[in-house]
Amino acid sequence: MGFFLFTQPLQAEAESKLEYDLDVSYNPSSFEKLKVTLPIPEELQGQKLKYVISLTDNFFGYKSSALLRMKSVDYTNTIGPTSEQNVIQMSSINNFFKSSSDINYQGFTIFIDYQNMADGTVKRVWYNIKFINGLVTAYYLDENGDELAPPFKSIGTIGEPYAVQEAPQIPGYSLIKIEGAEQQGIYTDPILTNQTQEIFYTYAAKPMPQVGKVSASFVDGNGMELAETENIEGEVGEPYQIEAKQLEGYQLKTINGKQSGLFSSEQQSVQFVYEKIIQPATIKGQVTVHFLDEAGNKLAEDVVMEGEIGKYYEVGVQPISNYRFKESKGNLTGLYSSKGSEVTLIYEKKLAPNDPDEDMDDPAKSNQSEEATKVGENKEEAISTIKSASEMEKAPATPVKFSSKKPTTVKPSLPATGDHSELPISLLGLWLVVAAGSLYLYKRQ
Known part of the structure; x- marks a missing residue:
């Protein structure tokens, strides 16, 4: 059903205002029929309503209070009294503007007053209808015009600005030129300009990389x-x-x-x-041990002790057959050094055959021992001296060896030396003792 409306709106309560924003794809310069669905608020659905659409008196600019006038308006009302229906359709608007110079591309705003037939209350609902009528399309093509990626579409309202995304990176291709519309600009009316807004990005295949x-x-x-x-x-x-x-x-x-x-x-x-990587050799120090008699004669081969510099060493006394240790020259203990050290062990002949080595483990004690055959001032002295020497010679011999608190290199043990009879020396000692005793008795008389 189509007819002209010139009715006045119902008196609506101020607090009853509701508002909807609607986007409609429509270009008014085409003067085509406009079909738009206007939703009824949920709170009014299911009620028996009375409503008035007055586009001639209540047709405004998009979201503005400026009245717009039209030559005429046709519409078809599809809402009915049944509760199932919840939308009203404006099926067509003809002769939207008097001339093309009056075209409003942005859209329009209307209101509808809905009256509840049961209690008479009225609610006013505003509808902001925006025309989506501008379109800019970007195409991505190779040099043969074949599509490399889906086109990009920028949609908006004629007269408003647009911006198209930057040319994308496409693997294996490089952008060589851009043709057509600008990447940024203003939406234009394709009907009036007789030209669509399109951008063409052309790519060339990259050569295979070396x-x-x-x-x-x-x-x-x-x-x-x-x-x-x-x-x-x-x-x-x-x-x-x-x-x-x-x-x-x-x-x-x-x-x-x-x-x-x-x-x-x-x-x-x-x-x-x-x-x-050559590891530096460990520098070793040496201690050379000499074995001499009282006259400086060598009794055994030298012994060379080796050890890491700065480490502790200790020289022990080496037993030599028919000799007893007397004294030492040099440090028997100390630290290995790069200069090397020498220690001389001096031995004396034993006074009688089978004379055991006395105090061989302790050079200090050996150095303190004196000649046991020293003549005394009286007989008792002489006898005491002889006894002491005899007891000393009968003391068990304690083996003495070289030692070190850290591992050292020691040459083989010394060879035994002086394996010959000491009988003449023993007889000489006995004779001296007898002579001393006789001299003592002679003085007593």
């Missing part, structure tokens, strides 16, 4: 391979970096070639040359 290779070898000074050769690849012109390997027992000496640079179309190589 691959460069770099090999890295790890060798010693003789060219012997110490680790597996590494090969790296990359696009020509791209940078590369090769790190030296950490190889146990070796240190990097030189690098032949470029450790970093750019891949090229030619084969490149880098050689890492290593040298063995």
